[in-house]
Amino acid sequence: MTTSTSEREKMLAGELYNAMDPELVQLRYKARDLFTKYNQIPYDDLVGRKGDDQQTARQNRTQY
Numbered sequence: 001m002t003t004s005t006s007e008r009e010k011m012l013a014g015e016l017y018n019a020m021d022p023e024l025v026q027l028r029y030k031a032r033d034l035f036t037k038y039n040q041i042p043y044d045d046l047v048g049r050k051g052d053d054q055q056t057a058r059q060n061r062t063q064y
Helices: 007-012 021-040 043-047
Strands: none
Touching: 007 021
16 A cells, blocks of 8 residues: 655655645645735735834745
């Protein structure tokens, strides 16, 4: 009996994996779309009004 390990499981285990696996490609597209939506949220809607003593970083970028 052999157990098949998915490319996602290999990746999470720190093993070599095929980054072009359809499941991983779909997850990258989903992450990209979610980051795009997040980055379009108006600043005040995201963090509310801030005082003079507060700083907040805005953009999120991810590289693979």
